Amino acid sequence: MAKIIDFRKIEEKCNLPKIEAIQTYILNQAHPGEEYEILSKDPDTWYAIKNLGEDLGYEVLEDTKEDGLYIIKIRIL
Amino acid sequence: MHAPPLVEAEWLRERLGSPDIVVVEVDYDPDTAYRVGHIPGAVLVDWRRDLNKYPERDIIDRDSFEALMSRLGVEPGSHVILYGDYNNWFAAFAYWIMKIYGHERVSLLNGGRSRWIMLDYPMTREEPSRKRTSYKVAKVDLTLRAYFLDVLKRLRDPGVALVDVRSPEEYKGEITAPPEYPNEAAQRGGHIPGAVNIPWKKAVQEDGRFKPVEELRRMYEQAGVTPDKEVIIYCRIGERAAHTFFVLKELLGYPKVRVYDGSWSEWGNMIGAPIEKG
Structure with missing residues (x-):
């Protein structure tokens, strides 16, 4: 089952650089094979996470957007 | 054209x-x-x-x-x-x-x-x-830019509106930089005496587009930032101030708007610069 990472609370109070955010809140404690579902309200963050998997070591399983909520499901390689 | x-x-x-x-x-x-x-x-x-x-x-x-x-x-x-x-x-x-x-x-x-x-x-x-x-x-056109001494000389001048567009926490001096930029902190927290706090974010809607002009005009005027004054805007390093500069100068047509890009990372580190907290 995917762990849920809600970026919306972080986005509310800061503008953490995206790579740093992914590393701090996901990759630093992740293990290969684990799945994460990332929630964001920022289309730019969603787009970056969707396209940075090859550089940061994860694959994108699914990406959706609905009513201002942007969701990406990833698996750590 | x-x-x-x-x-x-x-x-x-x-x-x-x-x-x-x-x-x-x-x-x-x-x-x-x-x-x-x-x-x-x-x-x-x-x-x-x-x-x-x-x-x-x-x-x-x-x-x-x-x-x-x-x-x-x-x-x-x-x-x-x-x-x-x-x-x-x-x-x-x-x-x-x-x-x-x-x-x-x-x-x-x-x-x-x-x-x-x-x-x-x-x-x-x-x-x-x-x-x-x-x-x-x-x-x-260097009239669009304000330096430390320009601001210092105009403190409490009723013809000048000094606008701090940082977060309320930065303005009050509770933090010296947003948590995501710890290396951009100043030695002291607070704001320039007489500055009003109108965070940059108040000028935009949820989708990042600017709010309607009349709504923006009301918001700034209610805070005492009126077009008859010279407006000086600052934040921490100048980028959020430039965002509000765009609103006041270009969307609302205020005639005299300047960015103090030295901002809090200069003022909050300067020996002897007067500071207000809270």
Whole structure:
């Protein structure tokens, strides 16, 4: 089952650089094979996470957007 | 030909590829923005590398600005459309610099990268090659910029509205920098005496586009920031201040608006500079 990472609370109070955010809140404690579902309200963050998997070591399983909520499901390689 | 200060994503999409238009993405973090995808035909300006002078702290000088415009393929008459990451803060900073160096035809893309992506408009990783130009600056307008001493001399002047656009926590002195930028903290927390706190974010809607002009006008006037005053805006390093500069100068048409880009990272570190807290 995917762990849920809600970026919306972080986005509310800061503008953490995206790579740093992914590393701090996901990759630093992740293990290969684990799945994460990332929630964001920022289309730019969603787009970056969707396209940075090859550089940061994860694959994108699914990406959706609905009513201002942007969701990406990833698996750590 | 006149260029409006603000253009919508829909407007730009219909004109992509137009030879008169130069689309420029201005990023704080190009590795997670421009390089993973940008508006087709857009060229990159890296805020740290291209708009700041090194090793001293300053904006780029006239020669560097001319070299940058030439490299980007901008002519003095080109219509430049700026947009970028981080809520268009750094694109607004570039807008302010372009106005200082007298480029007339420049517009900000409403909502920046986020809105373009939200609308599912085309993105590409392909970097365009534009023909170099020999850009020359015709005039420099330093009245758009305020320095430390300009602010110090005008403290408590009833003809000046000093606007602090940082978060309320920074304004009150509870924190000296946002938690995500700990290395940009100042020695002291608080605000410049007499400054009113109107965070930059109050000027935008949920989708990052600016609020309607009349709503903006009401908000600033109710806070005492009126067009009869000289307005000086600051934040921490100048980029959020440039965003509010755009609102007051370009959307509301205030005649005298200046960015104090030394901002809190200068004032809060300066020995003897007066500070208010709370």
